Amino acid sequence: MWKVIIAEDEPFVRRMLIKKVKWEALGFRIIGEAANGREALELMRVERPDLVISDIMMPIMDGLELLKQSREDGMASRFVMLTCMNEFEYARQALELGAIGYILKASMSIPSLTESLIKISKDLQEEKTKQQEWNALKFQAYYEQLWTYATLSKEAAPPIHPFLFEKEYTKVRIKLVLHGEAQLPEYECLDKRHESVIHYYGKEGLMIIFEWLSEGRTLPAGHDDAGFGNAGHLVHRSEWVLAAELPNLMMEQLNVLTNEWYGNAPLLLSKPYDRTYSLAWSMEKNILAAMEQVKREELYRLIHLIWEELQSRKVLFSIVREAAGRLDESLGRISGVKHVWHGRLKALTHEALREEWGNRMETHLEKLFLSKGEWSEHPEINKVMRHVQEHYAGNLTLKSVAKLVSIEEHYLSRLFTQKTGSNLISYIQRVRLEKAKRLLEETQLPIGEIGASVGLQNDNYFVKLFKKWYGETPGSYRRRQQEAKTYKR
Template sequence: MWNLLLLEDEPFVRRSIRQAIDWEELGFRVVAEAEDGREAWEFMQTHQVDVVLSDIMMPIMNGIELIRLAKQNGHEADFVMLTCVNEFEYARLALQYGAVGYLLKASMDMEELKAILLQIKQSLIKKRDQRTRAPMFNLYQQIWRSIHGIEEMEQREDEEGLPSLPANVRLFVGSANNVSLENDQIIDLFDTNCQDKLLVHRFVNWGIATVFVWSDERCMPITRVPAELSSTSWQTSDALKEGWVSLLQGVGRAWYELDPAIWAKGGMQIENITWKKESFILTQFEAAQWAECEKSLISLWDYFKEQQLAVVMVKEAADRLDKSFARLSNQAPAGKAVWAAVESHRQVLEQLIDRVHCYSKHKLKETITDHPEINKIIEYVNRYYDKELTLKGMAKYVNMGEQYLSGLFKKKTGEQFIQYVQRIRIERACYCLAETELRVAEICEQVGFVHLNYFLKQFKKWTGVTPSEFRESKKAERKKPIDDTWNE
């Protein structure tokens, strides 16, 4: 309902206007009546007023002075002016100050007034949607990240830029591949008598579409729920996060193809402490141990299913691994959109293994040389980069002279042995900084550097930034919506 203030100094005219129209049927409620502009302005400063139906000529403060005062103070109410025939110049002035329209009191045409009000209502709905779109999107993004354990939900009584939430909300969730409903189509699911009371937003992330339907009135009747959507009932805005979690759990049941009774024992887990497993897989990939890499991926995906990890986190793991595989083989990754579109846990694994096979062909060409002993050293370094590695030790490992091996390694790989070792260690450090919460000192030790200061110096040399700056840049990248996360 939109709030309307009726301003008219003649009680009989005021009463006639109020009784002549079914305001609620039009989507308005008359929240107050006033006899002059000053009384109306005092009310407007402390109450929400969307429309002012105002006489022009009144004592104390007339309609022209009121509309001018309201606009000067940034009030967004729409004004419809009531005027007599001989006040046309005042009506023109009111339009100049921003009035939506005017009506002649002598020949008050209620159908014309209804038409103006309906026009105003459509404008108000459009302005409401535009005003709420960006701040509400930020709210959805914040709740989404909180649900998936990316960051804590900030508890702030007055969120900057966030309009006051309607009292009630209903959520619909489904696969973005199947949910093609636009906002108007969602509104059409509800009874026609309440459609103008609804605020609808569509949020898409990682292939999961969520539609939010807001209303200040509870239990707006709905005609049907499409088969491709799961829905909550109407609930208070305070229960928004809980309702969303419940629907995402339903997505998880289908994703893992689990019996509901089995799912109920676990629920949607958000902890994803698998960086050690992923690091081991990358080591196998770099060492060209393709069969072992595939087995490790299967084992990791079994672990996800056993833990009933949230769908989004499984897709993120696939995207993260795919990017690492692509980087190590100098190829382009599939991209987030590909993983967002996959429909099941099993399909993600199958697609990731297919991409490993594809990358392996390029990696064999680019990183495996035509010299078996150099290949043996590369495999050893890729697996044991965290150990002490020296050219002397490698020469002994392949039974070659140290000087001869140094020249041969540079000839076959294009890098000095120590450069190759440093690059592998820095790449592993970048992975740990981006995907784990380990302290820099711990990462330094885990990737094979003995002294922290030397690690910091080498990291800056290879990447151009410090480890802390690198980590912060990756966090900033993750906070950016990458795919079609917002549809008005």
């Protein structure tokens, strides 16, 4: 409902306007009456009406002065002036000051007034929509700055919200809800509800609900934001604070959430809630190298170290989730796994994310094995192939591998050939020789040392086996590769 004030010194004109016009049916509500301009101005300063129907000639303060004073106060209420036949010059002045029209008292037509109100309502709605869109852009930019300040830039100057120096949105409280989904709407603005305005802002699986109050407004008794706490894991809802205090409130509440993210574990280092920590590049580089070389045990060792490091520093939970997603994307480029996991995080705690990461790592490894043609539909055969890939330099025999999967040797040999098209001994040889080829290409290690490093301790056997597989000796292969590199340069 659009709010209306009627300012008219003649009581019978006020009564006629109130009774004859179907205000509510047209979307308007009379919120006050005034017998002169001063009363009307005081009422406007409290109620902030959308429309004022004002007589031009009134005692104490006339309609023109009322219009002028309201504009100086920054009020944008629409004005429709009531005038007599001999007041056309005043009506013209009113239009110059911003009134949207005037009505002749002597020939006042309710149908004509109704038609004018319909147009005014349409104009108000269009203006409100444009203002909401503009406000949304302002708040979206503000929330981005607020998030950056609260999570990364503790030493930077806190952002100032775009309406701090206006009469609206002077108090705020926030509610933090950690969701199982990381992809949330970046921004959504709802209309007024119980005199407050609700905004949503989502980052890294966290929904922050901002509730704003205009100056001088108080919520009805028992008011609450029911319906906003059950979709995820509610962490905390703050008390009302002044708008200028919001940046520090955000930081404080994120600390509360971070502490809960780690299960309220004791801080192991002196600096709490580290906002600037990022995974050391050397550690990420080692993880990517381990993935490329399909070193399963090394991968899990490094991931374990990272998780312990994050917890010991109590790194802000949002940075943890962002880093997990970024690292997963890098691993996906190696394994060929499409990067969709980050948008479907279910974890609500550090330990739960660690478990999710373990499952995701298996997905990467399985896809990598599959892309190398080293994967089957049989889980035990896959286990054998993984073991060979990771322990090719060790003493691999049919007996030792059969013991690993608790399958009888002859049956394992037949099953491996059936599922992979290659016998186990040939598979072990191929893995070792492929590793040797890479060392021949990338290092200057002696040939005998390369053979020993891939599990072929006898130099002659290594050379003989290499030639059998590739039609040339290791030395010949190395020279050919070096010549090819020289030619490319």
